[in-house]
Amino acid sequence: MKKNIRIGTRDSQLALWQAHTVEKLLNDLGYSTTIVAVKSEGDLQVTQPLYELGITGIFTKTLDIALLEGKIDIAVHSMKDVPTSLPEGIVQAAVLERGNTTDILVHKGNLDFLEKNATIATGSLRRQAQWLHKHPQHTTVDLRGNVNSRLQKLKDNAWQGAIFAAAGLERINLKPEHYINLEWMTPAPAQGAMMVVTSAEDTYCLNALAEINHVETEICTYIERQFLKTLEGGCTAPIGALVTYNEKDDVLHFKGSLFSLDGKEKIEIDKNFELKDWKKLGHNCAVEILENGGKELMNTIKTQLKK
Known part of the structure; x- marks a missing residue:
């Protein structure tokens, strides 16, 4: 019926x-x-x-x-x-079917601040940690609200830039003139x-x-979310993951990372895997992270967030 x-x-x-x-x-x-x-x-x-x-x-x-x-x-x-x-x-x-997975930095037309002291806005611990890892001289501030209100807050404040998911801005035609793609930043699991x-x-x-x-997107995001679940991240830890499928070689490329809140510590996996191994791939990669110092880092993050 x-x-x-x-x-x-x-x-x-x-x-x-x-x-x-x-x-x-x-x-x-x-x-x-x-x-x-x-x-x-x-x-x-x-x-x-x-x-x-x-x-x-x-x-x-x-x-x-x-x-x-x-x-x-x-x-x-x-x-x-x-x-x-x-x-x-x-x-x-x-x-x-997945859209753009990249994070972008929206700025005000001048990039001189990248080499100086600056304030960058983001509501994401993952983005904050990765930005501070690359730009330790910068300060980050919290940015909340929907895409439209976050763009307005960037205009209204003296911040030098704010980080957004490219897909969200593209989908509603709000991608501004001044931005840079942050290809080095590992996206959130299932971003886009x-x-x-x-x-x-x-x-x-x-x-x-x-x-x-869309089966390819379903498999890639399943792996990323399994990685996140095994690390016990949810929204409360700087965890990034991205899986891409190379149809020509029938290979999955996995990149997953865990950062300390201040961005100083980074534990990462960046490898290729055979497609046939996809069902346990996210779990296995997370276990590798945990055994390589990730367990202690996750405990530290949880303690810091409770304060």
């Missing part, structure tokens, strides 16, 4: 773009849809750093509840915001990808979403 699929989303410009992207894919396949927008706790609390809020899935919690209560049928998330363990009764049903979740018992939506799933 056909039904109208209610698509749950946050109500920011970027989140709505993501929801409409899923809507178009489903509509093109003949499915009927409606967008249902809600505010998340992460959107409502924009003054406190994310890691201090202490809530797993702060951007996904509200939609998870709406899904479990039957107010929506599916939810669309920026995949890097989704906890590595989904709530009971909710399952990953589709991962869309979108995940669609639904109820584990909703066969209709599970079948519909299977038609828009």
